[in-house]
Amino acid sequence: MLNVGQLNEGVVLDHIEAGKSMSIYKYLKLDQMDCCVAIIKNAHSNKMGKKDIIKVECPIDELDLNVLGFIDHRITVNIIQNGAIVAKKDLKLPKKLINIIHCKNPRCITSIEQELDQIFFLADEERETYRCMYCEEKYRSSRKKN
Amino acid sequence: MRHLMSPLDFSVEELDRLLDLANDIEANPEKYAHACSGRKLATLFYEPSTRTRLSFEAAMLNLGGSVLGFSSADSSSAAKGESVSDTIRVISCYADICAMRHPKEGAPLVASTKSRIPVINAGDGGHQHPTQTLTDLLTIRSLKGRLGKFTIGLCGDLKFGRTVHSLIQALIRYPDVNFILISPEELRIPDNIREDVLRRNHQNFKEVVRLEDALPDLDLLYMTRVQKERFFNEEDYVRMKDFYILDREKMKLAGPDMIVLHPLPRVNEISVDIDDDPRAAYFKQVQYGVYVRMALILTLLEVKVC
Numbered sequence: 113m114l115n116v117g118q119l120n121e122g123v124v125l126d127h128i129e130a131g132k133s134m135s136i137y138k139y140l141k142l143d144q145m146d147c148c149v150a151i152i153k154n155a156h157s158n159k160m161g162k163k164d165i166i167k168v169e170c171p172i173d174e175l176d177l178n179v180l181g182f183i184d185h186r187i188t189v190n191i192i193q194n195g196a197i198v199a200k201k202d203l204k205l206p207k208k209l210i211n212i213i214h215c216k217n218p219r220c221i222t223s224i225e226q227e228l229d230q231i232f233f234l235a236d237e238e239r240e241t242y243r244c245m246y247c248e249e250k251y252r253s254s255r256k257k258n
Numbered sequence: 259m260r261h262l263m264s265p266l267d268f269s270v271e272e273l274d275r276l277l278d279l280a281n282d283i284e285a286n287p288e289k290y291a292h293a294c295s296g297r298k299l300a301t302l303f304y305e306p307s308t309r310t311r312l313s314f315e316a317a318m319l320n321l322g323g324s325v326l327g328f329s330s331a332d333s334s335s336a337a338k339g340e341s342v343s344d345t346i347r348v349i350s351c352y353a354d355i356c357a358m359r360h361p362k363e364g365a366p367l368v369a370s371t372k373s374r375i376p377v378i379n380a381g382d383g384g385h386q387h388p389t390q391t392l393t394d395l396l397t398i399r400s401l402k403g404r405l406g407k408f409t410i411g412l413c414g415d416l417k418f419g420r421t422v423h424s425l426i427q428a429l430i431r432y433p434d435v436n437f438i439l440i441s442p443e444e445l446r447i448p449d450n451i452r453e454d455v456l457r458r459n460h461q462n463f464k465e466v467v468r469l470e471d472a473l474p475d476l477d478l479l480y481m482t483r484v485q486k487e488r489f490f491n492e493e494d495y496v497r498m499k500d501f502y503i504l505d506r507e508k509m510k511l512a513g514p515d516m517i518v519l520h521p522l523p524r525v526n527e528i529s530v531d532i533d534d535d536p537r538a539a540y541f542k543q544v545q546y547g548v549y550v551r552m553a554l555i556l557t558l559l560e561v562k563v564c
């Protein structure tokens with residue numbers, strides 16, 4: 113059982129694939145937030161061997177957790193209030209990704225107009241395919257199938 | 259307010275209404291001669307495409323409207339580094355509707371999000387060219403009397419040919435279309451069209467190399483040219499560009515009602531010998547391109563003609 117004693121309000125992201133915690137730190141834009149974050153690398157896991165854990169102390173609605181569904185849906189998201197787990201959030205593939213990934217198509221308008229938002233939409237849920245809203249170039253999500 | 263970005267923006271029913279309107283324009287051009295009087299079409303062409311631009315301009319002039327615009331990026335404010343978003347905000351003050359051609363994919367979509375007037379995608383890179391597809395559909399429906407229940411051969415550069423990809427995506431919405439994909443090995447249809455569009459929608463299709471093998475079975479033959487800029491070396495291009503030449507001999511293999519379409523301009527792939535063959539429909543196709551653009555302008559401007 114995970115010790116959440118130190119957190120009053122926030123989230124604990126458990127079962128992160130070992131080594132991925134820093135990229136999640138960036139995707140969640142935790143570097144831009146003024147809150148208390150603990151990253152645990154290579155923790156022991158019966159299920160995974162090794163895993164990473166991130167604990168964030170902040171009001172829940174300040175975090176865009178939907179992006180986690182895009183990164184890896186197997187991450188366990190524990191919502192903490194008053195020092196206890198009050199809910200676990202199911203991760204789904206977000207319908208839209210804004211400024212999370214970038215279009216690599218050199219013919220895309222975003223390649224010359226950098227001030228445009230990078231917007232991808234979920235084109236095929238079954239195949240987990242995202243496409244650039246502008247040029248429709250495919251981007252494959254890193255989420256793995258069970 | 260509506261824009262046109264992709265040929266699939268219109269439902270099958272909406273498309274039927276648009277094509278009906280185009281056919282009515284064809285039958286009664288005088289009825290529409292002043293439908294857009296006092297209105298302006300801006301043609302914003304960031305790369306030259308004289309044929310497409312003139313077709314849009316002719317369409318607006320036929321409706322009694324007027325046109326303004328630019329025909330290449332270096333004669334426009336884009337050369338000074340103005341963004342598409344700023345340009346369209348400015349053009350929205352000058353014109354009632356605009357057609358945008360841009361080498362970068364998605365540029366017309368960016369414009370549509372900032373525009374106060376309807377934006378028509380007149381071709382964005384290798385991405386979409388919806389008015390070409392609308393032209394093809396109108397030509398097929400007018401000359402064959404229907405969309406669907408036919409066998410269509412698509413011949414030439416099926417790998418890079420954007421018009422072919424769009425046409426396939428538009429035609430799978432109609433019943434009983436058989437596709438015969440005719441191309442050299444190097445220019446076969448890309449996987450995403452074969453798997454995601456044709457196979458996934460359970461379409462009947464086959465891929466062949468020889469045009470002669472397909473011709474007897476076709477109701478329609480859609481020829482495309484091999485574009486030089488797609489090749490890294492001259493040698494490959496020269497070999498590919500003459501891979502298919504439709505001439506009198508080959509036309510003997512086709513049925514009496516088969517029609518030949520081509521998005522033009524052609525290079526070598528259709529011999530001028532068959533231009534007078536009644537089955538050669540590629541110049542009629544150009545005329546239908548003007549009618550369909552007229553219908554599109556009326557539809558997007560919500561002009562009703564009684």
Ligand SMILES: [Zn+2]
Nearest residue numbers: 215220244247
């Ligand atoms: Zn893109």
